[in-house]
Amino acid sequence: MTVYVMLADGFEEIEGLSVVDVLRRGEVETVMVSVKEDKLVTSARNITVVADKTLEQIEIQKDDMIVLPGGQKGVQGLEASEKLTELLKKHYAENGWLAAICAGPSFPGKLGFYNGLKATCYPGFEESLTGATCVEDDVVVEKPFVTARGAGVSWAFAFTLLSIIKGPELSEKIQKAMLYKG
Numbered sequence: 001m002t003v004y005v006m007l008a009d010g011f012e013e014i015e016g017l018s019v020v021d022v023l024r025r026g027e028v029e030t031v032m033v034s035v036k037e038d039k040l041v042t043s044a045r046n047i048t049v050v051a052d053k054t055l056e057q058i059e060i061q062k063d064d065m066i067v068l069p070g071g072q073k074g075v076q077g078l079e080a081s082e083k084l085t086e087l088l089k090k091h092y093a094e095n096g097w098l099a100a101i102c103a104g105p106s107f108p109g110k111l112g113f114y115n116g117l118k119a120t121c122y123p124g125f126e127e128s129l130t131g132a133t134c135v136e137d138d139v140v141v142e143k144p145f146v147t148a149r150g151a152g153v154s155w156a157f158a159f160t161l162l163s164i165i166k167g168p169e170l171s172e173k174i175q176k177a178m179l180y181k182g
Helices: 013-025 072-079 082-093 106-110 151-166 168-177
Strands: 002-007 029-034 040-042 048-050 065-068 097-101 139-142 145-148
Touching: 002 013, 013 029, 013 048, 013 151, 013 168, 065 082, 065 151, 072 106, 082 097, 082 106, 097 106, 097 151, 139 151, 145 151, 151 168
Parallel strands: 002 029, 002 065, 065 097, 097 145
Antiparallel strands: 040 048, 139 145
């Protein structure tokens, strides 16, 4: 499994990069993907990140995971990508893993992906989770979806993804090494 973290200008840096950090510590192939034509992506707090690839350079398989960080402007940038929208729809049809945090769940939510499932998001974005049962849990796993509330739960989100991919033992080992007490 490869994990693709989608980045658009305005993304919430901790929500995207905590996932990259934790998964790479767990030796999960993790690729930062710019949805723009170039690899330079500027975060919500004007930190410029060099993505590993652009959307045009990747091919996602059904066993891969897609991660959508939040940041309202960043999510708007993700939604503006027709190629990403089509990719998400294809991945959804294949029952592929999709993880989103903060405002991130609003994008697949508007596409009806969470219909009949529990999901969470940053307060105020619940209307976008079409057909979902909105809960206030920090992280919600409803296979093949993982949703999380916001920046403050970024580490819990990242460690949940690692647990799904590599098992709870490795996740707990890395949590201990990082002095994380979630």
